[in-house]
Amino acid sequence: MNKKTGYLRLSEYHLKKLQKEMLLLLLEVDRICRKHNIQYFLAYGTLIGAVRHGSFIPWDDDVDIEMLREDYEKFCELCKTELDHTKFSLQNQQTDQHYNWVFGKLKLKNTSYVRSGQEHLKQQDGIFIDIFPLDHITDNRFKQRLTLLICKVCRKILWAQVGKKNASQPLLRGIYKLLSYIPRSLIVSIFNFMAKCDNRKNTSFLVSHNYLSGYIFKREWYDSVITLEFEGHLFYAPKGYDKTLSMIYGEYMKLPPVEKRQGNSHASFIKFLDGTELKF
Template sequence: MDTLRDIQLFELKMLKDVVKVCDDNNIEYMLSSGTLLGAVRHGGFIPWDDDIDIYMTLDNYKKFLKVGQQALGDKYFVQNYETDKLYFEMWTQIRANGTTSMPVKFKNWNIHFGMCLDIFPLVGVSDNEEKRKKQKKALCFNRLLLMDGFLKATGENISTKMKLLYKIPYRIRKAICKFNERNIYLDPKKYSSCAAIWYDITIIYPTAIFNDTIKIIFEDSKFTTLSQYDEYLKILYGDYMTPPKESERNGHSGELGDIIMDTKKDYQEYIN
């Protein structure tokens, strides 16, 4: 049975493999979210954390998607809605083949559930409130278009309106999503504000704080992050140097329930 530390060290190796692809292909990335918080506050993983998060500006994200799978090889699977049919999120996860990171309640959702590393694209956000709403609606619509597999697997109620939507052939819905990306993936270089694509566009940052990068120690190596990480972390977490109460130190299980994590066994073995 893997300990939390075993899982963290495995994900550290995943990070190093992804960073090598970035370095070899002149692709810029930044440690972000809890990974960056861990680097600043703990010099590595937050002691109770169990994943890796990185940001890429939109141009670097697109460049990575072009070379990532071939460069990473058979060891990994580059997962997004274009490569994994029932996946519906608008960011990319790197999954390690032959491993498991699977919330028990999602076990019937037939996507790749290997150990994962998240890559979130940074996109521009308009100062115009109506245009912001349009961008958020476009993101929500894309997710809804592709969510049917997830909803069925988790036993969620599907409204009559949504059932009608899902009668549209998947390939057409996927083509609509691709066309609609132009309303979501805005070039951050053209806007003074930006956001990372996640379930929603909620936290808005000044684009300028991502202009310059530095190296920061994370575990046993140095990795790239934004030089203005203090401003970023304050926007995201507030008083980020004060750890949460012990009752809140539970990694992703607090959001997703029980998670099977195994660095040596393929997720299909758990499903079967």
């Protein structure tokens, strides 16, 4: 455990163990998507891992994929009948009334992964991978900024259940406590309206509303998929992966400094499939 931050720093052995179990989730997504002709895309650090290493980035502790909104919603619907429910569960705002994030997670049953600072949340538990929907967004720069701002505010309000406990300052905790009383259903409705409002338009851009900054990509980068090797399997990636990664990370093929080679999903408790538990 990192005593300063209060989260687990995994040993190489346990990190490999976590990566192996996340790979099971990714393979299940791939199985359903290939069967039903759904496109998905390896994303962010997972995509860098496939391009630069042909596997996980050695220190990476999460898996990210993206889908166009239409495919994302189709996938979520198919999970009701196609998902192997003996092993996996889909978590989103419809399947879990306590889940406040604006993207889906596929979770591994009979496991646990509790994020540091989120121990009090009642949401479904389990080792997971993130599934981020991509939405069309207007070509108008002013409307882009307005859409991003409103969606960001909605995410902040939904995060209030965490912020009221863990914000760095008492004033911020008080503000988040007040925000936490706003009905979840209202904020989710506003977010969904704004995020999806341009999906029926033939725009030149796609947006990921799943991060605080928001990322806007050229639509042409996602016009088709290629396959990349990742952990001995072939998975889908966007045709324009070099453009997306360069925009987000710059020179992504260069290894970062040693002090920055660490994961981002800080956990306070993990239970693996074999029952092994790690806690701080």
